[in-house]
Amino acid sequence: MESISIFEIIKVGIGPSSSHTMGPWNAAGNFLRQIRTDHQIQDVKEVFVEFFGSLAKTGIGHGTDIAGMLGLAGENFKTIDTTKITEKIAVMKVANQLNLGGEKLIPFVYGEHLILNKKRSLDFHPNGMIFRAIFDNGEELIQDYYSVGGGFIATREENSYEKHCVRTLYPCHSGADVMRNVEKLGLQRISDLIFLNEESWRTKEETEREALYIWQQIKECIYKGVNKEDILPGGLKVTRRAAAWNTKLLGDKVYKNIDEWFQLVVDAEETFTTINKWVSCFALAVNEENASFGRIITAPTNGASGVIPAVLMYAQAFTDRTSDDDIVRFLLVAGEIGTLFKKNATISAAMGGCQAEVGVSSAMAAAGLTEIMGGTPGQVLMAAEIAMEHHLGLTCDPIAGLVQIPCIERNSMGAIKAITASNIALESDPTKARVSLDQVIQSMWETAQSMSDRFKETSEGGLAIAVNVAEC
Numbered sequence: 001m002e003s004i005s006i007f008e009i010i011k012v013g014i015g016p017s018s019s020h021t022m023g024p025w026n027a028a029g030n031f032l033r034q035i036r037t038d039h040q041i042q043d044v045k046e047v048f049v050e051f052f053g054s055l056a057k058t059g060i061g062h063g064t065d066i067a068g069m070l071g072l073a074g075e076n077f078k079t080i081d082t083t084k085i086t087e088k089i090a091v092m093k094v095a096n097q098l099n100l101g102g103e104k105l106i107p108f109v110y111g112e113h114l115i116l117n118k119k120r121s122l123d124f125h126p127n128g129m130i131f132r133a134i135f136d137n138g139e140e141l142i143q144d145y146y147s148v149g150g151g152f153i154a155t156r157e158e159n160s161y162e163k164h165c166v167r168t169l170y171p172c173h174s175g176a177d178v179m180r181n182v183e184k185l186g187l188q189r190i191s192d193l194i195f196l197n198e199e200s201w202r203t204k205e206e207t208e209r210e211a212l213y214i215w216q217q218i219k220e221c222i223y224k225g226v227n228k229e230d231i232l233p234g235g236l237k238v239t240r241r242a243a244a245w246n247t248k249l250l251g252d253k254v255y256k257n258i259d260e261w262f263q264l265v266v267d268a269e270e271t272f273t274t275i276n277k278w279v280s281c282f283a284l285a286v287n288e289e290n291a292s293f294g295r296i297i298t299a300p301t302n303g304a305s306g307v308i309p310a311v312l313m314y315a316q317a318f319t320d321r322t323s324d325d326d327i328v329r330f331l332l333v334a335g336e337i338g339t340l341f342k343k344n345a346t347i348s349a350a351m352g353g354c355q356a357e358v359g360v361s362s363a364m365a366a367a368g369l370t371e372i373m374g375g376t377p378g379q380v381l382m383a384a385e386i387a388m389e390h391h392l393g394l395t396c397d398p399i400a401g402l403v404q405i406p407c408i409e410r411n412s413m414g415a416i417k418a419i420t421a422s423n424i425a426l427e428s429d430p431t432k433a434r435v436s437l438d439q440v441i442q443s444m445w446e447t448a449q450s451m452s453d454r455f456k457e458t459s460e461g462g463l464a465i466a467v468n469v470a471e472c
């Protein structure tokens with residue numbers, strides 16, 4: 001009966017993958033802490049890390065190896081200068097050395113000390129990894145970790161997700177719980193309930209500050225994305241498109257900074273086609289940043305990190321719900337929906353395919369938008385249900401294991417579906433709905449369990465094998 005904060009679901013991250021980049025990075029950081037608990041970093045002779053299953057099969061494309069190395073070097077993905085990542089890794093590979101925890105240079109030969117074992121999976125979870133340290137006195141420290149989605153890690157004994165759990169004032173483990181608590185307390189809005197529950201972690205003012213900080217990061221990420229023309233890293237030679245699209249949409253208008261750019265977007269003509277193009281462009285911008293190790297907002301994962309920014313930016317630019325309070329309430333409700341999927345199904349593509357990533361983010365965004373557009377609590381949950389209903393069964397089949405195709409465009413689709421789901425819910429009577437949010441979450445989980453592993457972030461099915469990478 002415990003809950004996690006919405007800021008465990010919507011948080012600052014680094015691309016390209018929460019499960020395959022941030023999870024291994026967090027595991028490496030955790031392993032460093034374990035070493036420091038009973039030993040000294042100075043006493044470490046060598047460190048080995050082996051990635052298994054999905055982490056190995058799509059590890060290069062997802063930067064799993066890079067994340068493991070930087071994590072062992074004591075780097076923090078929230079603060080690292082993302083423009084220096086390639087250089088740092090190149091230095092380690094050329095020197096065959098790693099500065100463990102930023103304290104001690106140890107030999108580290110890529111392919112020997114870091115192995116991507118594509119032939120084996122650990123039985124506990126498809127995203128398994130084992131870290132091993134050998135000390136000068138011959139002692140060894142071995143720990144297995146599992147990346148369970150959204151950057152969370154687990155060991156067989158402990159789940160990092162559980163560490164963040166507390167019992168809130170009004171626990172919500174299902175859509176039905178949300179409705180029950182809202183009605184019991186006589187609240188008009190779901191966000192009022194979440195404000196109360198988030199007080200288990202921090203004051204209301206702190207929650208508002210954190211949400212607005214997230215929004216600031218979202219805006220900056222989109223701005224960076226629409227201003228970079230480049231080829232994405234990884235070898236697929238995918239060209240960034242958001243910048244060219246931004247230029248085309250703005251015509252001859254010029255801007256010097258983020259505020260001027262945003263004002264130009266707000267002043268843009270508001271035809272269906274133009275708004276559709278802007279929303280798609282916002283999502284592309286974020287996911288292009290994500291694909292190139294940029295700083296993004298994980299929501300609930302990195303592969304799906306463009307959906308919520310695109311929909312929130314849509315609300316800010318093209319509706320009249322533009323206050324700080326609207327931003328905060330949007331994120332609170334979106335985050336709460338994400339926690340329901342995390343508790344009752346999965347937000348890991350390795351467990352549930354893309355329905356668990358873009359499907360969940362679309363449901364989150366649809367609910368957040370409906371909340372600020374004046375939807376009733378029933379309509380908010382209905383919007384989330386509709387958005388997920390039309391993502392059920394969506395597979396994860398990234399070409400060459402890179403979070404680029406189909407991932408980048410898929411975020412635009414998730415955002416557009418979220419807006420449509422919200423509009424349908426706002427025009428519907430939720431008491432007449434035949435499918436509840438809880439039922440669709442259950443269906444999503446059942447679908448996830450029945451789905452072939454080929455479609456769960458292994459790059460062994462779908463587009464990942466239909467497309468000849470060499471021709472890309």
Ligand code: SF4
Pocket residue numbers: 303304349353354355357358395396397398402403404406407410457
């Ligand atoms: S296909 Fe979907 S789930 Fe798979 S990596 Fe891409 S965005 Fe993530």
